[in-house]
Amino acid sequence: MSEIGLGSQSYMKQTEGGRVLVKVLWTGGFDSTYRMVELSRYDVVVQPYYLSDKHRHSEKFELDAISEITDDIEKYPGTKSKILPLIRRQISDLKPDKEILSAYKRLLDISYIGPQYIWLAEFAKSINGLELCIEMLDCQSGATYCIRREGELKKINEGGLVYWILNEEKSSRDILTVFGSLHFPIIELSKVDMLEGYKRMGFYETMKKTWFCHTPVRGEPCGVCNPCKHLIKEGLSFRMPPAGMERYKTEIHYNNAGWFKYWKKIRYRIYGY
Numbered sequence: 001m002s003e004i005g006l007g008s009q010s011y012m013k014q015t016e017g018g019r020v021l022v023k024v025l026w027t028g029g030f031d032s033t034y035r036m037v038e039l040s041r042y043d044v045v046v047q048p049y050y051l052s053d054k055h056r057h058s059e060k061f062e063l064d065a066i067s068e069i070t071d072d073i074e075k076y077p078g079t080k081s082k083i084l085p086l087i088r089r090q091i092s093d094l095k096p097d098k099e100i101l102s103a104y105k106r107l108l109d110i111s112y113i114g115p116q117y118i119w120l121a122e123f124a125k126s127i128n129g130l131e132l133c134i135e136m137l138d139c140q141s142g143a144t145y146c147i148r149r150e151g152e153l154k155k156i157n158e159g160g161l162v163y164w165i166l167n168e169e170k171s172s173r174d175i176l177t178v179f180g181s182l183h184f185p186i187i188e189l190s191k192v193d194m195l196e197g198y199k200r201m202g203f204y205e206t207m208k209k210t211w212f213c214h215t216p217v218r219g220e221p222c223g224v225c226n227p228c229k230h231l232i233k234e235g236l237s238f239r240m241p242p243a244g245m246e247r248y249k250t251e252i253h254y255n256n257a258g259w260f261k262y263w264k265k266i267r268y269r270i271y272g273y
């Protein structure tokens, strides 16, 4: 296997039998599945990765979604890509990196970004050019906001395969330390853009199999974890079952009440969502 390009910013990728190898962090969710579907239209080899965390309540649902969606993509007559077997890694096996941790803590002063980006950065150091499917979000916090504030994105187009990377010369050292090894294929797309894309590519039914909730309740999306809330706010409430929608509305109604914040902590401990 030969490699095209060198270093963390290596554009694409390694080749396998002359085909481009694309490495995707696949959670089984709406965003990373979109990329898997998009890549199916290209004559490439796709290596999906999944990071396991024993504390995550949604792992079984995510892995079931990945398995069903892989079947859908492989059976689709227009599919040109080859999907390699999923590689699973345990978060607990990742090597802590002091430099990443320090940079992450400094970035927190600019914007809240979830702690998962610490182990993601640790993982990405060993998987050169790993694609991270974070979407365009119009809000003043979170990873996308932080990347745009502290860095400059550079668009790469390799034979029609498009993704963005951080421009090393115009990005802060901290943002490069945490996000510099990653490629961002959908950072210019919203959920509604992707929904249209799923329809256009003939994968609307497959889209319904994606799993997005972090804390499912009786096997259904909870409506109140961050991914559930994002999904509803971004116009995809049709994916939410009635019970999840009710929880969401209650949460929005009482969210500023002190007692409700207290209740949420108790609820999480008792019911796990």
Ligand SMILES: [Zn+2]
Pocket (backbone or CB within 6 Å): 212, 213, 214, 215, 216, 221, 222, 223, 224, 225, 226, 227, 228, 229
């Ligand atoms: Zn949820």
